[in-house]
Amino acid sequence: MLRLENVHKSFGGIVALHGVSFHVEPHSITGLIGPNGSGKSTSFNVISGFYSKDRGEIYFQGKKIEDIEPYKIAMMGIGRTFQISEAPEKMTVLENLLLAPKNQIGEGVFDVFLHPKKIKKEDRKHLKNAFEILELIQLHDLRNEYAGNLSGGQKKLLSLGRILMSGPMLILLDEPTAGVNPTLIKDLIVAIKNLRDEKGKTILLVEHNMKVISEICDRVIVLDFGKKIAEGTPEEIQKNEKVLEAYLSGSSKRG
């Protein structure tokens, strides 16, 4: 599904990715973990095109992704959320959701005037879908509220909702449960699992909550200092000595 080969990325003197290679199996949930500064977010940004990589190759569904603009990568079917959940503040929750579907007819200036009926029909379809998603992310009562008035956790849910609306093949989730209350986390876990089991999506997620990781991930990839140091099932990872060392002795070694 997704394969990174020897990817390098540095910012000035700081090496964020130092030859990262890993792959993500189709229809799986893969966790990407590691101490702070290990290169998780940078990996996400490189995959989704927000950073251009220095070296190495990324393949998506067997096709090499060149250095192209982020919106083109989104168009290929890679969707992502952001660690700091951005949400258009002065747009309502529903508007946020309706924004997400790709290639809407009504996004063309002339189409707005030439095909009003088609646009209306398409909007109806998206709206129906949006109401289903609202139930899932439990924002139904807040549907006409400005996204800027939502709490941090609710914004996380909204960004998951937008991803569901745009329907990518591969979903990159950056800390989907950070700031979300424990009861809602349980629902989120169910929702993410459903994406894999019912919709056949592939998910790669960065997460610090080990409970979430061990509950939903099929495989876990551990990064440290911009390199993959371990890979395996959540159980294997928790016993892996290299991983324990990276997490436990992290700060003193880094000095």
Place this chain on the structure above:
Amino acid sequence: MGLINFLVYLAIMMGIYGILSLSLNLQYGFTGLANFGQVAFFCLGAYVSTIIVLTFDMPFIFGLLGGMAVACVFGYVIAIPTANLKEDYWAIVTLAAAEIVRIFFLNEDWVVGGGPYVGGSFGVGGIPQPLRSLFSAHTYPFFYLAIVLVCLFATYIIINTLTQSPFGRVIKSIREGGDNLPQAMGKNVKKFRVKVMAIGGSFGGLAGCLWAHFHGFISPDQFMPLETFIVWAMVIVGGKANNKGAILGAVIIMVFYNSTRFLKDYIPVEAVTLASLRMVAIGILIVVAMLFMKEGFIKEKRVVYSK
């Protein structure tokens, strides 16, 4: 009669500036593009239409369409290299672009088409008014007002339809979410910005054309950066990201702008001083609006969808 003539004149000005204000509202209010060079579109519309009608002896409608087209292309062209700039840099670039346009017309006085185009710092006079011969001197302003109102209405309908469409959702997300979020959803942010500038440009050009053919005389000193800020005042006071607000803002600011005609009878200040003071009054109005009504007279309308 004098008062009615003045009111018709005022209404025409409100209509023309209403179009300018709607255009800036699309750019700034909805897309977040701080265009400090709105007057460039106005200037281009006025000059191009004048040149087409006066020196090429073409009908008014061609001048109007030509002025719109050139201003549209100008908006498109300045947006291409600048579409990725942040708001403050965008403001600087557009401000400079508008000055370039003005200084171009200040320095050019070539001979084109059927007759000499005597422009430059002297300006261009004798710009024909459309269908002038069909009306008397008294009735013509009413006819011109009708033209302006039709144009204003058309502009309102087109921009309002756009801002309520999926296109409108995308440009609002660009205003709100910067580049990252819309891009992550597959929206070509740069292309949307360029489109907005092209649309904003054509309507700015339309306003310029209407202005030139109403006054019959244009010169570069009418297109100073100050004009841009009058239009900004309209958007800020009226209510950004609300199309009705943009028109209301044009009405309010135009009343202020023309109030000196009457105030001079009541306030013991020289007419020249009073004329300068009106800019101060508009400045104060902007400050008051920003302090006490951040969203202007008419707030942005929340979009509500029902099942």
